[in-house]
Amino acid sequence: MTQLTRLRDEMRQRGLDALWVSRPANVRYLTGFTSPADGKVLVTQERATLYTDARYTVQAAEESALPQFIARPPATYEHAAADVGRGVVGFEADHLTVAGLEELEAAWPDATLKAAPGLVEELRSCKDDREIEAIRAAQALADRVYAEVRPMIRAGLREADIALEIEQRLRRAGATNAFDVIVASGPRGAMPHGTASDRVMQDGELVTIDMGACLNGYNSDMTRTVAIGTPTDEMRRVYGAVLEAEEAAVQAVKPGARAADLDALARGILERHGLAEAFAHSLGHGVGLMVHEAPGLRGTSEDVLKPGMLVTIEPGAYLPGVGGVRIEDLVLVTEDGYEVLSQAVKETV
Template sequence: MSAAVEPPRAFTAEDYASRMARVVDQAVEVGLDGVVVAPGPDLVWLTGYQPTAITERLTMLVLAPGATPTLLVPVLERPDAEAAVGAPALTVRDWTDGTDPYAAAFEILRTEGQYGMSDATWAAHLLGLQRVLPGSVFRALGECLPMLRAVKGPDELERLVAAGAAADATYEAIVGLPFAGRLETEVAADLARLLREHGHEQVDFTVVGSGPNGANPHHEAGDRRIEPGDAVVLDFGGLMYGYGSDTTRTVSVGEPTQEVRDVHDIVRHAQQAAFEAVRPGVSCQEIDRVARAVITEAGYGEQFIHRTGHGIGVTTHEPPYLVEGEQQALRPGMCFSIEPGIYLGGRFGVRIEDIVVVTEDGGRRLNNTDHRLHLVG
């Protein structure tokens, strides 16, 4: 780990209690009687609890107005649940193998309630709850509370800043290593190693798209040997202190063609224009429109084939999404990627991505490495 990175303050039971209370308030605002949270990123964010066992056994957190948050777990997992940081703010209840877990859930849910349910819930568990509570309605949290985790607090921002700095250090190190003559998988392995050396506990992806493979935005590093003259898309990230990094730069192996230079400049200008458009009150779709307008005006609109960005937090992809049709207004504390790209099938691709946080009067980049086309060996 970089010596300059100090571990952040650990989240406390009070932090988790505050999050749970805030979610209850948000649920009431949209007409819900409560929220049901299955194992996954929402449960980790709300309680600090991440079951280690296979999740075919029903585990769920129930948050409802006027009630103590209740976590229902299999009896064999109760000790782990009670050891979670957020456990002091919870009532932990259990059920035993051989009994009906949905009957246990019935006791803590309203028989005719309106509930938001986390998107990570297994279909089998949703069907089981519907069986014992036929009068209740369950709605996807991604639909009714899409911005549940979108606005980050200061302690969360501290983690995202650290993750972004570690990703920057990884990029600065990777461009000093050889590219020409090596396999994409070898460069990807270096990226993963460097992310861990700079403090990441988890590596989620290491895209190395060389030459024609760069025209696939989510290309998985393969056995193509990188050649002089290739444009190479490097997109990498993971979790540090439980929060995500995600950055993309496009490099050239030796001297690029003029076309690669021109396309790279267009993407760089689109990324900058979108960043400059960030401020509270602007809609998510407007950031997408700004980036897309630059690329379309340059004649490459049909080659920009994905949304401009996605949120980031305890996962590397989460709301808000910067895409046409998303009218959610930006708010201070929201964090997301800005990553326009141009993809020329069979030839090459270019993408530039930073994580950006909305401030009181604009935006702040959490990635600060050079956007200019870097030449590597």
């Protein structure tokens, strides 16, 4: 079943005659167009059209099998009006701006516009074989780059030096950073999103490295925490607790598992180690065309794991003024369990 066929089935279930797609990742997913920030898609039960402007005439024709209409608004909306008519048109309410919605209302006065958030995202949450292989390749590259850079993580170097090495090596391999590299050493390890700074790493500290590769549009994501020299007994205890929680949650990944239950499993282990309050974020998230996408592995999530989902498992513990630990794997949900795609070594500290 093609992506558009699946999408049209979902549209019928929601009572939509058409869907106006504006979120860049969703545009790329449906079209293959690699400049999706400058594209939109109108999907009806009969046809789908990629809208972009004249800067991309050649590129869109080369990359997308969908028919294209090359113009800018208002000509874009005028062309789409013939397919929209008096129908019910869904729009991505979690992406389209108020001004953008007002433009659609003015351009299609006979249509009924209906918020339809998450429609394409739900389809994207389960990857096909091509997407899985793309993410597998991105993660394999990230693993390789991490292994090359790991010996450089030592006292006397700046966090920024490590981040620069990671970025340069990814770029030489034809990829980019999936996100700003996190290198958080010593007390900065208490910052879950402590992107690399000019701080000089010191002996006896833990250093958290959170990195990913974006290769051919698809992302990877993993985290390792390593020691420079010998850390304190307390931080070694925290590391052991986080590792226990991470490995237990990974082993619980399977089709039918509730995302909220996985979060509770990891959180319960950290609670038993006296670190409940130190776990300041959710257990994980989906990965694909975006680094953070469905499903969400958090306590309030209603998501249930399905084969083809790619998720992170990343418990952490953060002690302000002291330091922190996070360990993260990228995990594929298989037909009967899981496969860990991230193969970088988890060290004993």
